[in-house]
Amino acid sequence: MSNIAYGAPGAPCPTSMTAIEAPAAAERPHDGKSRRGGLDRRRLDHLLGFMTSLADATLRKAFVAHMGDLKLRPVEFSILALLAVNQRVTQKKLCLALDTPAPNLVVVLTRLQERGLLRRIRSEEDRREQHVELTDEGRQLADLAHARSQAMEAGALSVLTAGEQLLLFELLRKIATGGRPA
Amino acid sequence: MSNIAYGAPGAPCPTSMTAIEAPAAAERPHDGKSRRGGLDRRRLDHLLGFMTSLADATLRKAFVAHMGDLKLRPVEFSILALLAVNQRVTQKKLCLALDTPAPNLVVVLTRLQERGLLRRIRSEEDRREQHVELTDEGRQLADLAHARSQAMEAGALSVLTAGEQLLLFELLRKIATGGRPA
DNA sequence: TATTGTTATACTCTATAACTATA
DNA sequence: TATAGTTATAGAGTATAACAATA
Numbered sequence: 001m002s003n004i005a006y007g008a009p010g011a012p013c014p015t016s017m018t019a020i021e022a023p024a025a026a027e028r029p030h031d032g033k034s035r036r037g038g039l040d041r042r043r044l045d046h047l048l049g050f051m052t053s054l055a056d057a058t059l060r061k062a063f064v065a066h067m068g069d070l071k072l073r074p075v076e077f078s079i080l081a082l083l084a085v086n087q088r089v090t091q092k093k094l095c096l097a098l099d100t101p102a103p104n105l106v107v108v109l110t111r112l113q114e115r116g117l118l119r120r121i122r123s124e125e126d127r128r129e130q131h132v133e134l135t136d137e138g139r140q141l142a143d144l145a146h147a148r149s150q151a152m153e154a155g156a157l158s159v160l161t162a163g164e165q166l167l168l169f170e171l172l173r174k175i176a177t178g179g180r181p182a
Numbered sequence: 183m184s185n186i187a188y189g190a191p192g193a194p195c196p197t198s199m200t201a202i203e204a205p206a207a208a209e210r211p212h213d214g215k216s217r218r219g220g221l222d223r224r225r226l227d228h229l230l231g232f233m234t235s236l237a238d239a240t241l242r243k244a245f246v247a248h249m250g251d252l253k254l255r256p257v258e259f260s261i262l263a264l265l266a267v268n269q270r271v272t273q274k275k276l277c278l279a280l281d282t283p284a285p286n287l288v289v290v291l292t293r294l295q296e297r298g299l300l301r302r303i304r305s306e307e308d309r310r311e312q313h314v315e316l317t318d319e320g321r322q323l324a325d326l327a328h329a330r331s332q333a334m335e336a337g338a339l340s341v342l343t344a345g346e347q348l349l350l351f352e353l354l355r356k357i358a359t360g361g362r363p364a
Numbered sequence: 365t366a367t368t369g370t371t372a373t374a375c376t377c378t379a380t381a382a383c384t385a386t387a
Numbered sequence: 388t389a390t391a392g393t394t395a396t397a398g399a400g401t402a403t404a405a406c407a408a409t410a
Contacts, residue, residue: 051354081225097220177240
């Protein structure tokens with residue numbers, strides 16, 4: 001269910017390249033570690049993007065294991081989680097919060113709406129906007145999913161001490177924000 | 183270029199759900215942090231999978247910025263990196279190392295082969311296997327990409343101290359492997 | 365003119381089934 | 388019967404252009 005190919009999709013690919021430079025300097029056989037499928041992975045294991053991909057693969061499996069029977073995709077989980085604790089949420093705000101193009105959000109919201117989990121209500125102040133809100137059924141599922149996510153998190157983080165958990169979040173936050181505070 | 187919708191694609195979606203449980207207990211207005219697009223993100227910010235998604239988005243942008251002109255996608259970068267330091271690599275081994283289904287690897291390898299970056303050589307011992315190896319041109323690009331990855335890494339990690347960097351890798355490794363050593 | 369939401373569309377990524385050729 | 392690689396295909400994720408309604 002999704003590989004660990006490393007980092008970014010979407011980049012173009014056609015032929016071309018700059019080539020030459022960089023000697024294949026100090027690289028001895030290998031150290032016995034850094035392997036998988038029997039291959040030496042020394043040029044990948046020191047890359048943060050590769051390691052987060054590995055961690056992501058593990059966390060995706062945990063998501064499916066814990067949330068699978070709720071029929072919620074990650075983006076759907078995120079939307080319910082946002083709607084559960086925010087009021088007067090417009091689609092524009094959801095796009096910003098999830099960093100998702102508007103057209104893609106539309107189809108996800110429509111899917112959730114057809115499941116009876118949320119409503120779209122045309123704003124009276126600005127009739128261009130729609131306010132998205134959970135139905136009772138949607139709120140129940142949001143709360144259940146939230147509870148499940150806590151259990152999932154406990155499992156994934158159980159390999160770390162409490163101090164390590166805090167540290168990991170803080171380090172990831174720094175990476176994600178490029179060092180900026182919030 | 184890719185959102186931060188959270189974790190796992192691929193999960194099914196049709197209707198259904200178990201519903202009910204979990205009270206929306208102690209949740210006060212918000213703390214001023216945990217926001218983006220003006221929305222309270224308290225049910226997401228404590229989830230490791232969400233944070234790694236955020237970090238991944240940042241790292242993907244760094245990948246494009248540093249590697250874009252080499253016309254290498256992440257999975258292509260990874261393949262070159264593996265071929266550069268391994269001998270007698272079969273497609274089966276690459277599939278295992280990258281956790282990628284064989285049919286998907288085939289198209290990527292064919293693309294790289296058509297660019298003149300690698301060769302597929304039928305094994306004499308077992309004629310079902312193909313040995314994949316870099317051409318001279320492929321090795322040059324692999325080495326250049328490796329050098330670029332080092333610069334990219336330095337930039338992404340510059341927000342952390344040397345100690346924090348080591349710690350982050352170790353914590354991610356523990357998450358990825360579920361606590362197992364290698 | 366600019367913004368919110370929508371439709372249509374395209375390209376990539378991911379995954380599976382079915383086939384071949386070898387073993 | 389099993390394995391390495393391939394072909395074909397389907398589904399989900401991601402992205403952009405163009406449009407309608409409203410401001």
